[in-house]
Amino acid sequence: MVSGQVVENVAVKLLQLAVTELPQDVKDALKRAHHEEETQVGKSQLEAILKNVELAEKTRAPMCQDTGVVIFYVKAGSQVEGLDKVETALRNATAKATQEIPLRPNAVDPFTQKNTGDNTGRHVPYIHWEMVPGDTLEITVLPKGGGSENVSALGMLSPSQGIDGLKKFVVDTVINAGAKPCPPTVLGVAVGGGADIAMKLAKEALLKPLNQPNPNPELAKLEQELREAANSTGIGPMGLGGKTTVLDVKVDYAHRHPASYPVAVVVQCWAARRASARIHSDGKVEYLTHKVA
Amino acid sequence: MTIYKLNTPVSEEEVRKLGVNDTVYLTGTIVTARDAAHRRALEFHKEGKQLPITLDGLAVFHCGPLVKKEDDGWKVVAAGPTTSSRMDLFEDEFIKNFKVRIVVGKGGMGKKTVDAMKRYGAVYGAFTGGAAVLAAKAIKRVKAVEWSDLGMPEAMWILEVEDFGPLTVAIDAHGNNLFETIQTKVDNEKPAIYRKLGLK
Numbered sequence: 001m002v003s004g005q006v007v008e009n010v011a012v013k014l015l016q017l018a019v020t021e022l023p024q025d026v027k028d029a030l031k032r033a034h035h036e037e038e039t040q041v042g043k044s045q046l047e048a049i050l051k052n053v054e055l056a057e058k059t060r061a062p063m064c065q066d067t068g069v070v071i072f073y074v075k076a077g078s079q080v081e082g083l084d085k086v087e088t089a090l091r092n093a094t095a096k097a098t099q100e101i102p103l104r105p106n107a108v109d110p111f112t113q114k115n116t117g118d119n120t121g122r123h124v125p126y127i128h129w130e131m132v133p134g135d136t137l138e139i140t141v142l143p144k145g146g147g148s149e150n151v152s153a154l155g156m157l158s159p160s161q162g163i164d165g166l167k168k169f170v171v172d173t174v175i176n177a178g179a180k181p182c183p184p185t186v187l188g189v190a191v192g193g194g195a196d197i198a199m200k201l202a203k204e205a206l207l208k209p210l211n212q213p214n215p216n217p218e219l220a221k222l223e224q225e226l227r228e229a230a231n232s233t234g235i236g237p238m239g240l241g242g243k244t245t246v247l248d249v250k251v252d253y254a255h256r257h258p259a260s261y262p263v264a265v266v267v268q269c270w271a272a273r274r275a276s277a278r279i280h281s282d283g284k285v286e287y288l289t290h291k292v293a
Numbered sequence: 294m295t296i297y298k299l300n301t302p303v304s305e306e307e308v309r310k311l312g313v314n315d316t317v318y319l320t321g322t323i324v325t326a327r328d329a330a331h332r333r334a335l336e337f338h339k340e341g342k343q344l345p346i347t348l349d350g351l352a353v354f355h356c357g358p359l360v361k362k363e364d365d366g367w368k369v370v371a372a373g374p375t376t377s378s379r380m381d382l383f384e385d386e387f388i389k390n391f392k393v394r395i396v397v398g399k400g401g402m403g404k405k406t407v408d409a410m411k412r413y414g415a416v417y418g419a420f421t422g423g424a425a426v427l428a429a430k431a432i433k434r435v436k437a438v439e440w441s442d443l444g445m446p447e448a449m450w451i452l453e454v455e456d457f458g459p460l461t462v463a464i465d466a467h468g469n470n471l472f473e474t475i476q477t478k479v480d481n482e483k484p485a486i487y488r489k490l491g492l493k
Contacts (some may be wrong), residue, residue: 051427052421060369175480
C-alpha cells in the first residue's frame with residue numbers, strides 16, 4: 001500500500017532537487033561545452049552558467065527564476081495498492097513546494113489571466129501515467145521553462161518529405177529559435193504517431209541522460225547528425241555566437257499513419273532539469289538522478 | 294571589448310560611449326518590467342499619471358523574479374532575465390517617454406527598439422539567461438514592489454544592485470546589433486548545413 005504522505009514528501013524533494021541541482025550528465029555536458037568554446041563571449045556565457053549552477057547547488061536556490069510548469073511522469077507498478085491517492089499527493093506536493101522552496105507561481109488561467117499562486121490548476125501539474133509490471137512506483141518530475149517551450153514546434157510534414165524533411169525541420173526550428181530558448185539547449189525530437197503522440201514522445205525524450213547514446217544505432221546516427229548540424233549554425237551560448245548551440249539531441253519515434261509524417265521538436269534550455277525516484281513496496285525511497293544524503 | 298562599471302542614474306553621454314561586445318557591471322537602482330508592467334506604464338503616461346518611480350537614467354530589467362517574503366521584507370531568490378523580444382511591442386515608447394538608458398534581458402530585441410536606442414541614447418545589455426542565482430547575488434535589497442496586483446512575475450520590482458552583471462552590450466546606441474550580426478552569419482551558414490545533411 002503506497003502512502004499518500006510518502007508520495008507527497010518524495011515529490012516535494014524531487015522538485016527541490018530538480019530546480020536546485022542539475023543531474024551530473026547535464027553538468028558534464030555544460031563543462032564540456034565551456035571547455036570547447038572558442039569565442040570570448042560564448043565562453044563568458046558558459047562561465048556564468050557554470051558559476052550559477054554551482055551557486056544554486058550550494059545555496060539550495062532555484063538555478064533559474066522560471067521554475068517551469070510542473071510535469072510528472074509516473075510509472076506505476078500494477079501491484080501497487082493505493083494508486084488513487086497519487087494524483088492528490090502530487091498536487092499537494094506541488095503547492096507545498098511552491099511555498100517552501102520556493103517555486104515561481106506559473107499557473108495562469110488563459111481566459112482571466114489570473115495566476116493561481118501555487119502552480120496547480122486545470123491539468124497542472126500534468127501527470128503522465130504508465131502502467132508497468134511490479135510493485136514499485138517511479139516518479140519523475142520535469143519542470144519545463146516557458147522560454148524554451150515557446151520555440152518548440154510541430155511539423156505535419158508530407159510523408160514524401162520523409163527523413164530529409166525531418167532534418168530540415170529540426171535545423172530550421174533551431175535557427176528560428178535563435179537566442180530565445182537559452183542555448184545551449186537539449187532537443188527532444190520525435191517522428192510519427194500523430195500530432196499529440198509525436199509531441200509527447202519528444203518531450204519525454206528530454207528525460208534521457210545526455211551521456212548515453214541511443215541504443216538504436218540508426219537513431220544514434222541521426223542524433224549525431226542533427227547535433228552536428230545544430231552546432232554548425234554558430235548561434236552559440238545565449239545566441240551571442242559560438243560553438244555549442246545544443247548540448248544534445250534525443251530522438252524517438254512511433255509508427256505513423258500512411259498519410260502523415262508528424263515531426264515534433266521540444267526544446268529544453270541549458271537548465272535541463274529533471275529528477276526521479278523509485279518508491280519500493282516497503283516504503284524505501286531510492287533517488288535515481290541525484291545523490292541524496 | 295572593454296569592461297565598464299556604471300552607476301545609475303546613467304547619463305546619455307555615458308551610454309553613448311558603449312559599443313557592442315563591451316561588458317557592463319551596474320550599481321544602483323534597476324527596475325523589473327515584463328509585458329504587463331510595460332503596458333501599464335505606457336497607459337499611465339498616456340493618461341498623464343505619474344509612475345511609482347522616475348525611470349530617467351535607470352536600467353529596466355526584463356525579469357519576473359522569484360521572491361520570498363521574510364520578516365524584514367522581500368528577498369530575491371532567483372532573478373534571471375526573460376525573453377526580451379516580447380517587450381518589442383512597448384520598448385521604443387518606453388525608452389522615449391521614460392528615458393531609461395539600459396535595457397537588460399535575454400535574446401535581443403527588434404529593429405524598432407534598436408532605432409529607439411540609437412535615437413534617444415540607450416543600450417541593451419544581455420544577461421546570461423537562466424543565471425538567476427548569479428543575478429540574485431548582485432541584488433542587495435528590494436527597495437519597493439509596485440503594481441503587485443499583476444502577480445509576482447509581472448509586478449514592478451525596484452531593486453538595489455551592486456556590480457550587477459556581466460552584461461554583454463548586444464545593442465549599442467549607434468545602431469549596432471550583435472544578435473543581428475550573429476543571425477546574418479547563421480543565415481549565411483544555412484546552405485552549407487543543408488548540403489552537409491544531403492538536403493536540397
